[in-house]
Amino acid sequence: MVKCGACGRYLPETDDIICDKCDVACHRSCLNLSQKTKISDSWMFPACKNKIPHTGDHSKCQEVGDSSPTHKDINIGLEIHLFRNELSAMRNELKEVRDNITMLKDTVLVCNKNLEKMDCRVTKLEKLYEERLIKCDTKTLEDTISELRGQLNERDQDLLANDLKISGLPEKNSENPTNTVVLCAKKVGLDIDLT
16 A cells, blocks of 8 residues: 555555656645546646756756745645644544543442442341341240240140050959059059059
8 A cells, every 4th residue: 555645644546646757646635635626647746847847948857946835845734734633633532532531530420429328228228137137036036935835844744644544444343443553554564663
């Protein structure tokens, strides 16, 4: 790719104008020419046109006087013009960046405030949850203790009960019921002491 002789950037093939004399290529925009302007194949920079010998004069290119700009002067002028345009564009971009940074700063500050509020709310909710959990655990433990006490009381009552029913034995009038119980216990394999 060819670089522009005015701004030094690369030229696309559709946007270049090449001087027929010095073979330097430039952007149309660097030469202030619109896309609609038709350029002939033998187009030349004004400075190069001034250096062409006039008809009948066979000497080399004539030097151009101080009053007309040379090719280098045109390039420097174009470069200064392009540099000013780039500086202006960069200033605008920097202003936009500053504005965006300011907006971002403001947004971050708002987010920080919101996060602090959320943190306070979460801390309060955690405290409430812990208090309810402790209350719930205490109540659950008290219920379990009272249930276990009830079960222990029932077992104690079952152990204290001495009721024994023997059925299916015929009774005789002279028979002692205590002897009958001792005999039944011996047959089952228990040894009862009556003393």
